[in-house]
Amino acid sequence: MKKPLLSATLFARVALTLVVVVIAAFVLWRVVDYYTFAPWTRDGRVSANVIQVAPDVSGLILKVNVADNQAVRQGQVLFVIDPARFELALQQAQANALQRKATLDQARREYARNKTLSDLVAHEVLEVSLSRVQAAEAAYADAQVAIGVAQLNQQRATVVSPVDGYLSDRAPRDGEFVTAGRSVMAIVDTNSFRVDGYFEETKLHDISIGQGVTIHLMGDDRPLHGHVQSIAVAIEDRDRAQGSNLLPNVNPAFSWVRLAQRIPVRVKLDEIPPGVRLIAGRTATVSIDPLPGNKRSHASGSAP
Template sequence: MPDTTADEDDPKPAARDDAPGRRDPLPAIPRRGRAAKTFRLAATGVILLAAILAAAFVWEFYVAAPWTRDGTVRVQVANIAPQVAGQIVEVRVQDNQTVRKGDVLYVIDPIDFEVAVASADAEVKNREADLQVKNAQSARRQALSTVSTSVEEKQQFAGAAKIAEAALESAQAQLRQAKVNLERTRVTSTVNGRVTNLLMRVGDYARTGTANINVVDTDSFWIDGYFEETKMSNIRVGDTADVKLMGFDPHLTGTVHSITLGISTANAAASTQGLPDVNPVYTWVRLAQRVPVRIRIDHVPPGVPLIAGMTATVFVNGGRGPAPNWFMDLRDRVSALTTPAAGPTAAADQR
């Protein structure tokens, strides 16, 4: 029987590649691949950290910080009324003309007042002459003895002199009043500003105490910012503020001047019986009330006009330094894009 045993020196048969349960060993990762993977992980971590910091920054300035797009430029307007009545004979200003305090705006017909001054002056001269006569008569009576005149007669002449003196003082007062009325025919501006909405013309009749010309007081501009009550805890009197007017890139700077102590509420109105009129409807969604905050304007950049009624974005710094311009611009753009999408109801709620 032939020997079928394999020779010990013969090599062992090679294992088949497709043997069941056998796996190929993993190839070794080169050093360059490990470095690239580490770099990608580090870059991802840095980007994630930057995103977290950016989100915190945006949350702080966009949500937590006190700012509002509901701001308005305000100003005082002097409604000037004449102190005497008469026909207007001269208008010395035009609409939107700049005037200074004391400038003549228009002139009322002075003829009647000039006559009144002349009449009062004549009355003063008459009273002065009468006083001289009464004083002379009283002096002569006082020099006589009781044999030539009685004590009662002396007292009568002395009293007549006193009456004449009082009449002179009254005439002098009427003369001063007549001169004042004559000066008041030249109606002047009471503030530095600009004439607005001028409708009067020569020939109109000016009535005492009825305003007929308006002057915007250019020294009285301020900003009213209407902040949500949830942000009022971060607003203090004296805080600095940045203001951006709609349509202008440069920012105004200002200071929180005052905070209002009350706003209107419907439940405070009394009924016909004098009792509180409380609305029985209570909504689950409670909108934050807006509280007016007055901002004093400290600096206006060149080329930025102040016009009452303009829309402003107000950011109160609260001691954290001025807000970046790029952030306020970005915030305005985002708000402008998102506000129309909210629909008219949401826009009305925001107001």
């Protein structure tokens, strides 16, 4: 009577062991599939366009209207360069234009008089008076351009924000001298935030333009959603350099362990939930959502 009971107990243990083994194998397969083949990466970064603000004219800063790390709007005045020199340059250009206008009027009167007296005035004299009118007209046009340049310099003495964004942590100070074309502050464009994911080349076959993407920022549990905007078409070849004779200098060393190259994939954010703080350079986990009908069903959440 004890042998059937023993056989049933043994059968139950074997069945339970098989069930546990099957479950463990399935879980192991899922983990290996996710980490090896699923298109996701922890190597993601929040990126944004950084606008270098440089004045178009040189001079002393009269007043700075913003502070470090401040939010600014497009067209908002950042700082003002002392306009005194530009006002004087405008007055000088206007005075020069008046002088050339007087010269032009005089040349026109002389040409009109000589033309009226064409029977009494030599043809060469008429041509000379005409050339004087043309030269005076060119000089007066040049003076008008000088006025426009002076007005533009006066206008550019007030430096405004080109985009909506946030200032860097180094705004200029009152009294500093700035040079035309030299950057004095940086603005992070808030309308250009995106995520760059660096995927292994072995996972690119599951990534397509326009495909949905789920992003998890480090330290924030709220997911962000976007779509693949572009995939890089070239990366730097670190094993090849240019020799002194302009021939390729290829590294002869080769490691037996070949690591997959990382390919940048740009992700455009569809929407940003309220309260999520986007900071350029912040770390992100990027997971490509499976396409409809794809047999492989990858988890779209953060990596385990």
